[in-house]
Every structure is written in structure tokens, then in C-alpha cells.
Amino acid sequence: MAERQQKSKQTGERTDEAVVDAAPPVTERGEELKAELDDLLDEIDEVLETNAEDFVKSYVQKGGE
Amino acid sequence: MALPKVCGIETEYGIVVRGADNNPVTASSLLINAYLAETARARTRIGWDFEDEQPANDARGFSLDTSLAPEVETTLVNAVLTNGARFYVDHAHPEISTPEVRTAREAVVWDRGADEIIRRSMIAAKSMLPEGAEIVIHKNNSDGKGNSYGCHENYLLARELPFGRLTRQITPHFVTRQIFTGAGKVGCELAGRTSRDVPYQLSQRADFFEEEIGLETTLKRPIVNTRDEPHADPQKYRRLHVIVGDANMSEVATYLKVGTTAIVLAMIEDDELGDDWALGHPVPAIRQVSHDPTLAQTIQLASGGRATALEIQWGLLERARKYEQSHGLESVGEAVGADVLARWEQILIGLESDPKSLAHQVDWIAKRRLVEGYAARHGIEPGSDKLKALDLQYHDMRVDRCLALRVGLDTLVTDEEAAAAMTEPPATTRAYFRGRCLEKFAGEIVAANWDSMVFDVGRDPLRRVPMMEPLRGTADHVGTLIDDSNTARELLDRLGDPTA
Numbered sequence: 031m032a033e034r035q036q037k038s039k040q041t042g043e044r045t046d047e048a049v050v051d052a053a054p055p056v057t058e059r060g061e062e063l064k065a066e067l068d069d070l071l072d073e074i075d076e077v078l079e080t081n082a083e084d085f086v087k088s089y090v091q092k093g094g095e
Numbered sequence: 096m097a098l099p100k101v102c103g104i105e106t107e108y109g110i111v112v113r114g115a116d117n118n119p120v121t122a123s124s125l126l127i128n129a130y131l132a133e134t135a136r137a138r139t140r141i142g143w144d145f146e147d148e149q150p151a152n153d154a155r156g157f158s159l160d161t162s163l164a165p166e167v168e169t170t171l172v173n174a175v176l177t178n179g180a181r182f183y184v185d186h187a188h189p190e191i192s193t194p195e196v197r198t199a200r201e202a203v204v205w206d207r208g209a210d211e212i213i214r215r216s217m218i219a220a221k222s223m224l225p226e227g228a229e230i231v232i233h234k235n236n237s238d239g240k241g242n243s244y245g246c247h248e249n250y251l252l253a254r255e256l257p258f259g260r261l262t263r264q265i266t267p268h269f270v271t272r273q274i275f276t277g278a279g280k281v282g283c284e285l286a287g288r289t290s291r292d293v294p295y296q297l298s299q300r301a302d303f304f305e306e307e308i309g310l311e312t313t314l315k316r317p318i319v320n321t322r323d324e325p326h327a328d329p330q331k332y333r334r335l336h337v338i339v340g341d342a343n344m345s346e347v348a349t350y351l352k353v354g355t356t357a358i359v360l361a362m363i364e365d366d367e368l369g370d371d372w373a374l375g376h377p378v379p380a381i382r383q384v385s386h387d388p389t390l391a392q393t394i395q396l397a398s399g400g401r402a403t404a405l406e407i408q409w410g411l412l413e414r415a416r417k418y419e420q421s422h423g424l425e426s427v428g429e430a431v432g433a434d435v436l437a438r439w440e441q442i443l444i445g446l447e448s449d450p451k452s453l454a455h456q457v458d459w460i461a462k463r464r465l466v467e468g469y470a471a472r473h474g475i476e477p478g479s480d481k482l483k484a485l486d487l488q489y490h491d492m493r494v495d496r497c498l499a500l501r502v503g504l505d506t507l508v509t510d511e512e513a514a515a516a517m518t519e520p521p522a523t524t525r526a527y528f529r530g531r532c533l534e535k536f537a538g539e540i541v542a543a544n545w546d547s548m549v550f551d552v553g554r555d556p557l558r559r560v561p562m563m564e565p566l567r568g569t570a571d572h573v574g575t576l577i578d579d580s581n582t583a584r585e586l587l588d589r590l591g592d593p594t595a
Binding site for chain 1: 110185237243244314316451454469480483488495
């Protein structure tokens with residue numbers, strides 16, 4: 031949960047800026063997003079289920095509602 | 096004027112057991128019982144009261160008594176919580192219905208509360224399973240193999256609103272809102288289409304809708320569901336039961352899903368929306384919109400013209416702006432309504448100019464960025480099982496596995512608010528009365544449901560307290576009375592007739 035709190039703080043700041051300031055130049059923002067995605071993909075490799083494909087194959091639910 | 100849009104969210108979660116017998120019904124019961132045992136150890140278990148359930152009644156004016164009627168299974172675990180929610184086994188899934196709330200923001204708070212209850216339940220269940228086994232819950236709507244389960248919304252409407260007009264006018268929103276409410280899906284589950292045809296789509300659910308209108312929820316699913324079970328005074332109210340939405344991981348998406356829908360419904364109730372956006376063929380359109388992440392394709396209007404989903408959303412927003420000027424937004428909460436309109440506009444601008452910029456707010460865009468980034472880094476074919484695994488894990492409710500918690504989604508609710516919503520009811524609806532009574536007088540309550548509670552105060556007969564008005568029994572109305580009463584008997588004596 032600590033991580034979520036940290037993230038929500040960061041995103042909260044970003045939202046405030048987006049409302050108050052003009053959007054940063056597209057190239058700068060693009061670079062920022064790319065760096066963020068790279069970090070994210072590094073992290074995904076760590077948290078992804080080790081046998082993710084088997085899990086998705088065996089994931090069968092009953093229809094609901 | 097439109098009635099207050101009292102609303103709520105019901106989420107059926109996906110469930111699997113790893114490392115032990117994988118029976119979803121047994122596992123759902125175990126999950127809920129584990130939570131109840133942990134959190135309500137000192138509390139008497141309160142059962143759900145089925146007296147007033149009529150899921151087979153149809154809003155079009157007839158009642159189904161055939162085997163097609165949806166079933167309510169009365170023998171499975173079914174509990175009412177002190178936050179006013181219902182936590183139960185529905186078919187083969189654990190389901191949480193949030194308490195009735197007054198605004199979209201409150202809906203997000205208690206939806207987050209429900210998610211936290213699920214997380215706590217998974218941990219509690221682990222101690223009841225063999226070493227190494229665990230129950231894994233997903234907040235999604237499909238197993239990727241053609242089986243779907245729902246995330247339903249409910250909205251209070253006036254009984255006199257003609258159902259035909261409601262259906263015609265709400266359908267364009269239900270078909271097009273997925274451009275910002277869609278939770279995203281790798282692949283396609285429509286018969287005859289494969290991941291090759293549709294490697295990625297906006298919605299988890301769109302593939303499963305086969306009718307424009309109907310009573311079903313489990314087969315031949317309709318875009319507009321006609322279940323007529325108001326859980327309130329049936330002379331005055333309807334409850335629109337919305338089955339067409341995705342479960343959202345993004346709080347902003349949940350907020351806009353409920354917020355925009357409540358405003359559009361208020362406009363329809365006041366007959367201020369009109370038929371400009373009525374659709375020619377809603378069922379093909381809902382799939383077409385979902386299957387088109389470019390958002391460029393047009394769908395057929397009843398008038399003969401064509402429009403993109405984005406154009407229809409701009410049209411609805413423009414009407415909503417005018418409605419705000421002419422009628423105000425008290426029916427959805429003035430401040431929340433104004434904020435929903437502002438965010439709605441920002442989202443449409445983003446979708447129009449640079450959809451990737453919404454990767455912190457819209458689930459299908461957040462998930463797509465992840466899936467496409469991963470595919471590019473590892474050279475994986477679109478629509479492959481590896482990417483389907485990412486899709487599934489986006490919705491994994493385990494904090495250490497959930498990918499949605501890692502993509503930097505904007506939040507509207509603090510962790511403290513979400514934690515409080517696990518046990519405390521909203522102050523603004525009758526859920527307050529239900530939750531506070533359960534918290535304080537559990538030993539004197541025999542049963543509870545949405546529109547009544549049954550008390551045993553030690554003298555015959557049992558006292559059923561009707562709660563047919565969703566906005567009676569709020570903190571303003573009964574807070575002090577409950578605070579000042581030491582027993583339910585005292586409370587009932589002070590209340591006299593709580594519905595008066």
C-alpha cells in the first residue's frame with residue numbers, strides 16, 4: 031500500500047499541474063512517458079507470474095450475473 | 096425535476112484457487128466466510144432477507160415465471176456489512192454490492208472500499224487453505240474464453256418516466272461511453288472473430304451483448320436491462336439496472352462512468368436529451384466501437400446519418416452543459432456534477448488529440464500502453480497468450496501482483512477514505528441507517544435487505560422496519576437518534592414510524 035500512496039501523491043501533483051499550467055511541449059512529454067514506460071516494463075518483468083501463459087490458459091470462469 | 100440519482104455498483108469478481116481444489120462456489124463461500132470471521136468475530140452474523148426480491152419482474156410491465164427467470168440462490172453465503180454493502184456468492188463468483196450512495200464520488204469511495212474488502216478476504220482465506228494454496232481474485236469481466244460476469248450499476252429513476260424513451264435515449268451513451276470507461280481486452284470473444292482480427296479492444300464486455308433490450312443477464316445479454324425491482328416504493332421509483340459496463344481499475348473511469356451516466360439519465364428524466372443520437376443498430380455498434388481503438392469509425396444513427404463514438408459523446412456533453420445552465424445539477428450533486436462535466440470534457444479532448452496522454456486515467460489506454468510496450472520489447476505477436484496474461488494480471492487484486500496498481504493511475508480517493516469505506520456507511524442515503532444499526536445493534540437484528548430491516552427486540556412479533564425511501568435514514572435524519580439509543584428497542588421506540 032505504501033507504493034500506492036506514493037504513486038497517488040505523484041499523480042496528484044501531476045494532475046494539479048496539468049490543470050494549472052499549459053501542457054509541456056510534446057517532445058518533452060513524449061520522452062518523459064517513454065522513460066516512465068521503460069521503468070514500468072522493468073518492474074513488470076519482476077512481478078509477472080512465472081508461469082503466466084499457463085495461468086492464462088487455465089483461467090476459466092463460469093458465466094455470471 | 097429529475098430525482099436525486101441515488102446509485103450503487105455491484106461487482107462480480109473472477110475467482111480461482113491455486114494449489115487446492117478449484118471449485119468456484121466453495122471458494123467464494125470460503126472467501127466471504129474468512130472475511131466475516133476475521134472482521135466480525137464478536138458480531139452476530141446477519142442474514143440477507145429475501146422477502147422483497149423480485150428479479151423476474153420486467154420493467155415493460157409483465158412478470159416472467161418460466162425457467163428463464165434469473166435465479167436468486169438463497170442457500171449460499173449472503174451477508175450484510177456495517178458499511179451498508181452486501182457481500183455474497185452469486186452463481187460462481189464472489190460479489191459485492193456497494194451501499195446506495197448519492198454521488199459518483201461516493202460511488203468511487205465505496206467501490207474502493209469493496210476492493211479493499213476483497214484484498215483483506217484473500218489474505219484471511221489463505222489461513223484457511225492448505226499450506227501454499229491461495230484464492231486469487233480478479234476484478235475483470237471475462238476469462239478470455241467466452242465466459243463473462245458483470246459489473247452492474249444502479250440508478251434511481253422516477254416511475255413515470257416512459258421506459259421506451261429511456262431505452263432509446265440512454266442507448267447511445269451505453270454504446271459510446273466505453274471510449275473512456277472500457278477496461279481494455281487483448282483479443283476477441285465474438286464467435287467467428289479471433290485475436291488476429293481484433294488483437295486489442297476497448298471493452299471487456301462488448302463482445303457479449305446480443306440484444307437491445309431484455310430481462311436476461313446471463314445469456315442473450317441486452318444493452319438495456321429491464322429488470323423491474325426498485326428496492327424502493329414501486330409507485331414512485333424505478334431502479335435502472337445497468338449491465339453493460341466494465342469493472343474499472345481506474346478510479347477516474349469509475350467516476351466518469353457513474354457521473355456521466357447519472358447526468359444523462361437526469362436529462363432523460365427531464366426530457367431534455369432528445370433523439371438526435373438515437374442509434375440505428377445498437378448491437379453491432381457496441382462491438383464496432385469496442386473493436387476500434389483508432390476511434391475513427393462511424394456508427395449508424397437512426398436518423399440515417401453516421402457519427403463516431405467521440406462525436407456522440409461530444410453531443411451528449413454539449414447537451415449536458417445546456418442542461419446544467421437550465422436545470423442545475425442538484426440531482427447528481429452540484430459540485431460533483433460540475434467536476435464530472437469538466438473531466439468529461441478533458442477526457443474527450445484527450446481522446447481526440449492524443450489518447451496516449453490519458454494512460455493515467457483510462458483503463459483501456461493504460462493497459463494498451465503496457466501490452467504494446469511489452470510486445471515491442473520482447474518481440475511478441477499481437478493477441479498472443481503472453482499478452483493475455485498481462486491483460487489478466489492488470490486486474491489481479493493481489494497488491495504484489497496487480498499491474499493496474501503499477502501503471503500510475505490517478506486517484507480520487509485516499510487510502511484512508513477507502514479503509515473507512517470498508518466498515519462505515521455513506522451518510523447520505525438509507526444505507527446509513529442499515530450500516531449503523533448493524534454496527535450497533537447486531538444482536539437485535541434478524542435480517543436485512545435493501546428496503547427493510549427486521550428487528551427482534553425481545554417482544555413479539557418481530558419488527559420489520561420498511562425503508563422504501565432511499566433518502567430517508569441518512570445521518571442527518573437518524574444519526575443522533577442512533578447515537579442516543581443504547582438498544583434497538585430504544586431506537587425503535589424513538590423512531591416511531593421511521594418512514595413517517
